[in-house]
Amino acid sequence: MEMTPPPRDPGLQPERTLLAWRRTALGLLVNGILLLASGHGTSDVRLGLGIVVMVLALACWAAVSAVYRRSVNHSALGSERVLRLAAGLVLTVGLFDLYAVVTR
Incomplete structure (x- = not known):
């Protein structure tokens, strides 16, 4: 007799991840505004x-x-490709900020 594991309950993890990425994007936006200023x-x-x-x-x-929004029942925060793109954007902005600090 084999027992099957209970279905995965992601809880609030996907929403917390979304909020963390939104905070990151907001920080990047502020960096852009400071660079403009x-x-x-x-x-x-x-x-x-x-x-x-x-x-x-x-x-x-x-x-x-x-x-x-596309993830079914918000069971996971979706496409690895999109999340890698977002992480790459964060890295790119960090490099731009480093350039701005060094050339100041």
Whole structure:
């Protein structure tokens, strides 16, 4: 007689993960705004980086939110490809911020 395991109950884990990614995206958006503010009138590079960082932050927010909405019963926070893309966006923004700090 073999016992089958009970069905997996994800609880609130997917929602907590979504909220963590949204906080990350919000932090990235603030970084973009700070880059814009620091580059005002002095450097076109900082203005450009600020805009790029803001666009990447909004893309991260949208991608993770879309994956969460598409997941069936929110049992998992979806596509590994999209989550890797979001993580790559975070890394890219970090590199842009590092450049801005070093060239200040």
